Amino acid sequence: xxxxxxxxxxxxxxxxxxxxxxxxxxxxxxxxxxxxxxxxxxxxxxxxxxxxxxxxxxxxxxxxxxxxxxxxxxxxxxxxxxxxxxxxxxxxxxxxxxxxxxxxxxxxxxxxxxxxxxxxxxxxxxxxxxxxxxxxxxxxxxxxxxxxxxxxxxxxxxxxxxxxxxxxxxxxxxxxxxxxxxxxxxxxxxxxxxxxxxxxxxxxxxxxxxxxxxxxxxxxxxxxxxxxxxxxxxxxxxxxxxxxxxxxxxxxxxxxxxxxxxxxxxxxxxxxxxxxxxxxxxxxxxxxxxxxxxxxxxxxxxxxxxxxxxxxxxxxxxxxxxxxxxxxxxxxxxxxxxxxxxxxxxxxxxxxxxxxxxxxxxxxxxxxxxxxxxxxxxxxxxxxxxxx
Numbered sequence: 001x002x003x004x005x006x007x008x009x010x011x012x013x014x015x016x017x018x019x020x021x022x023x024x025x026x027x028x029x030x031x032x033x034x035x036x037x038x039x040x041x042x043x044x045x046x047x048x049x050x051x052x053x054x055x056x057x058x059x060x061x062x063x064x065x066x067x068x069x070x071x072x073x074x075x076x077x078x079x080x081x082x083x084x085x086x087x088x089x090x091x092x093x094x095x096x097x098x099x100x101x102x103x104x105x106x107x108x109x110x111x112x113x114x115x116x117x118x119x120x121x122x123x124x125x126x127x128x129x130x131x132x133x134x135x136x137x138x139x140x141x142x143x144x145x146x147x148x149x150x151x152x153x154x155x156x157x158x159x160x161x162x163x164x165x166x167x168x169x170x171x172x173x174x175x176x177x178x179x180x181x182x183x184x185x186x187x188x189x190x191x192x193x194x195x196x197x198x199x200x201x202x203x204x205x206x207x208x209x210x211x212x213x214x215x216x217x218x219x220x221x222x223x224x225x226x227x228x229x230x231x232x233x234x235x236x237x238x239x240x241x242x243x244x245x246x247x248x249x250x251x252x253x254x255x256x257x258x259x260x261x262x263x264x265x266x267x268x269x270x271x272x273x274x275x276x277x278x279x280x281x282x283x284x285x286x287x288x289x290x291x292x293x294x295x296x297x298x299x300x301x302x303x304x305x306x307x308x309x310x311x312x313x314x315x316x317x318x319x320x321x322x323x324x325x326x327x328x329x330x331x332x333x334x335x336x337x338x339x340x341x342x343x344x345x346x347x348x349x350x351x352x353x354x355x356x357x358x359x360x361x362x363x364x365x366x367x368x369x370x371x372x373x374x375x376x377x378x379x380x381x382x383x384x385x386x387x388x
Contacts, residue, residue: 002047002117003027007037007063008079009055013102017050020106021113034058038066046074048097048116053080053087061094068095073123075116079104137178140323141316145308149176156303157183162255164240164300165278167307170357173278174238176305180276181234189233194226196247197239204247206263209254215264227260227271234274240300241281241292252296275300310352310359317348320356324363337367342376350383 004026006017011032018028029044031037033055041049049067053060064076078091081102088099097116100109139150156163157180165173174193181191199207206215210225226235237243243251254260255275259268277300286292310317321339329336352358362383370378 001025001027002113003029003045004048004050004113005029005031005037005041005044005046006050007031007034007055007060008050008052009033010052013052013079013104016104020110024110026113034060034063037063041067042070047120048113049074049076051076051078053078053091061091064091064094064096073120075120077109077112077116137175138323139172139175139179140320141313142319143313143316145313146316149305149307150179152303152305153179153183156180156305158185160184160274161302162274162300163276163303163305164283164297165276165305165307166283167278167280168309168355169280170355171307171309172356173280173307174236176307177234177236177238177276177278181236181274184234184274186233186274190230191234191236192226192230193236193238195238197242201244201247204244205250208247209250209260210262212262212264215262219264222262225260225262227254227273228269230273231271232273234276237275237277237300239279240277241279241283241286243292245291245293248293248296252293252299255296255299310355314348317359318344320359321347321363324360325367328360328364328367332367335372337370338373340373340375343374343379346376346379346383 004017004021006014006021006028007030008014008017009032014030014032018030021028029040029046031040035058037049037051051060051063051067055063060078060080064078067074067076072095075097076095078088078096078099079102080087080099091099097119098112100112139146141147153176163177163180165176167173177193178191181187194208196204206219206223206225208225208227210223210228211219213219213222237251250260254271258271258273260271261268283292283297283301287294287297321344325336325339347359347362350362354361365382366374366378369382
């Protein structure tokens with residue numbers, strides 16, 4: 001059942017809409033003009049609005065604009081006996097979900113309302129998932145070290161400067177990369193992640209640049225690579241220190257010329273991609289032993305961001321504990337656990353060799369194994385993966 005607001009200056013139309021929609025088990029409120037309709041709309045929560053276009057005083061297009069300004073997720077279906085294509089196009093451009101002419105085809109009206117409600121539910125669910133995902137990628141903490149990282153992101157994100165993110169395993173280098181993308185002018189474009197360490201050296205070129213059909217034995221069809229897929233957005237080259245020298249040469253060319261060519265092709269493809277890279281290796285040492293090209297290093301490291309280890313920011317552990325407590329309990333569909341002060345103190349004593357990734361795993365273990373409260377004794381008993 002949906003809550004519907006019908007705004008129309010014709011009493012017969014209002015009554016017909018009320019009768020039909022209530023028969024379909026919808027709750028219906030009526031308004032005879034634009035101002036009263038807006039007042040009712042702002043005082044209640046509606047799922048869909050039906051609004052006549054030609055009304056005395058305030059016309060339907062003005063009502064539509066104010067509704068969209070107040071809540072752009074509410075589907076508004078415009079109805080009119082004076083409709084034409086220009087009017088319909090104007091209404092859609094200004095945010096209407098659909099346009100229906102009088103005399104009303106009630107079957108079409110009911111189908112349109114059904115579709116509008118389904119779209120609204122989809123938008124609500126999408127926004128819920130986006131919030132859940134964005135929370136998952138939060139950079140949590142207000143210590144001096146992590147605050148300096150956040151400040152650097154704010155300065156660098158709006159530019160197209162290439163960034164090299166360094167730090168130990170599990171410190172959250174991917175989160176920094178995502179923040180750089182989400183706060184950039186490319187945020188509406190793709191964010192394509194490539195784990196250079198997880199791809200065999202013989203396949204990395206095909207993965208990055210794509211290939212033509214028949215380029216090698218298993219190339220049964222043409223395939224676009226990650227650089228093409230990231231066009232207009234950001235490519236994140238994680239663990240770039242593990243990339244083969246052959247692939248490094250091609251990446252260098254792509255950065256120099258903003259062009260790539262698929263494996264098995266001599267045709268150039270123009271690309272518009274921001275490159276963010278990350279590594280847990282000491283790149284100076286990798287360059288010294290000829291594992292990494294120095295010219296590529298200088299190309300990707302216009303901006304350097306070092307992510308501190310968890311042991312360098314133990315003052316963030318209380319915030320991190322609450323963050324993961326809420327997130328993990330929500331995933332398991334259970335109430336948040338209480339984490340005692342002595343539990344936090346025990347967590348701050350641990351040497352976190354796996355950083356945030358290890359910390360999250362420990363919190364998940366404690367949430368699973370403990371009752372309503374997590375104490376210092378629980379941390380001592382369960383935090384170490386190997387019992388003494």
